[in-house]
């Protein structure tokens with residue numbers, strides 16, 4: 001039976017996509033998120049494959065008007081000292097983008113409706129439905145990102161496949177017209193550098209959590225200076241950056257749906273940023289799960305969950321292959337941490 005009262009926990013890309021899709025199918029969900037806006041800039045790229053999803057959600061005109069930058073592609077130094085350029089401009093779906101993440105979330109939130117600003121800490125069964133922080137609900141959607149807050153409250157285990165973290169700094173961009181993003185492998189992990197709107201440059205070292213523990217801001221700077229591409233892109237003379245260390249590894253719920261609930265986006269499966277698929281999958285899963293919920297057919301939700309789990313397994317195989325192509329990693333502390341040897 002089609003549920004009347006749906007609560008969406010989390011209003012990032014996945015939760016907003018779910019809420020917009022439900023509303024288009026005649027269900028007005030309650031959306032809950034404790035954060036009124038995004039607190040930091042990860043410097044994310046949005047692939048062209050996300051364009052049809054933004055159109056489907058009705059936010060494409062707002063997206064185009066909100067100052068995201070077109071990416072010219074990736075300069076990648078991986079598996080070889082020779083950099084390779086992978087252009088982003090010859091994609092029939094259009095360009096890929098370097099996002100202003102706060103603006104991106106803002107567009108989606110405007111379309112989804114203002115969320116209740118609170119953190120959900122209590123969920124229990126209430127007859128055939130749920131009682132969630134004094135709200136009655138027939139169905140719950142967990143879109144709380146890597147926190148997986150609902151799944152945690154329900155005791156659903158999460159499988160952790162890597163403890164990758166990003167050590168991320170936001171710098172003034174010395175060359176804001178430079179539209180290529182850089183991916184550069186090093187012994188301690190891999191570097192990412194990309195412009196973001198506002199003449200800013202995100203520079204990040206992705207490494208294992210066990211390695212990051214011993215990397216002070218000074219060490220981060222000297223590692224950056226030893227790179228062939230990311231360091232020169234960042235330039236010199238900027239003040240000591242604030243470095244934020246954030247989880248960025250692969251992990252997934254042991255099941256991403258159960259009776260009366262479903263998980264979407266990072267709450268269901270979180271991806272290594274090397275795959276550039278986190279935001280795309282957050283949008284596509286938010287849409288697909290909400291379509292299944294609106295059908296009121298449990299087998300549609302089971303099919304969503306089975307598809308999401310299968311895609312995650314295929315992603316892990318692809319990612320492992322990709323990491324094996326880089327000859328600098330074996331025997332490094334990064335590799336030992338990645339393969340659970342520390």
Ligand SMILES: Cc1cc2nc3c(=O)[nH]c(=O)nc-3n(C[C@H](O)[C@H](O)[C@H](O)COP(=O)(O)OP(=O)(O)OC[C@H]3O[C@@H](n4cnc5c(N)ncnc54)[C@H](O)[C@@H]3O)c2cc1C
Nearest residue numbers: 010012013014044045120144145149166265266278279282
């Ligand atoms: C350093 C870094 C770089 C990345 N680069 C890229 C990239 O280049 N391209 C790409 O596609 N992806 C990238 N990603 C991944 C991308 O950021 C995520 O996949 C995406 O944000 C997932 O969206 P989401 O809506 O599932 O979760 P989130 O964006 O994390 O949103 C979750 C929401 O849930 C809310 N919430 C949390 N707890 C609760 C609670 N208890 N109750 C209610 N609400 C709650 C939060 O406030 C938040 O608004 C990167 C990630 C990192 C860490």
